[in-house]
Amino acid sequence: MEIRHYRFPRITLNPEKCFGKPCIRGLRMxxxxxxxxxxxxxxVEDILQEWPAxxxxxxxxxxxxxxxxxxxRVVPLEEAMA
Numbered sequence: 001m002e003i004r005h006y007r008f009p010r011i012t013l014n015p016e017k018c019f020g021k022p023c024i025r026g027l028r029m030x031x032x033x034x035x036x037x038x039x040x041x042x043x044v045e046d047i048l049q050e051w052p053a054x055x056x057x058x059x060x061x062x063x064x065x066x067x068x069x070x071x072x073r074v075v076p077l078e079e080a081m082a
Contacts, residue, residue: 002026007068010061022065024058034062 005011005022012026022031029051037047044059 005065008061008065010058011065024054024062027053029054029058031062031065034059035066038063 002012002014002017005013010025011022011031012024013020013022014026017023017026018028018030023029024031024034034047034054038044038059042050044056047059048054048056
């Protein structure tokens with residue numbers, strides 16, 4: 001069963017594809033892979049040329065999803081550590 005993310009409609013999750021990792025539009029292209037390609041120095045144009053099934057908005061939503069997933073969260077410390 002494929003689920004679309006409520007804030008990022010191009011991000012899908014399916015336990016039967018890529019071990020349930022967030023992917024682009026049901027394709028077997030994990031968000032983490034796109035982030036890795038960008039981190040390695042590939043440009044958006046390079047990625048689009050290498051994987052023609054991807055669209056520019058897919059890459060932007062992957063970045064937005066990553067930023068959302070990494071938002072600062074407040075983690076309360078245990079009283080013993082205070």
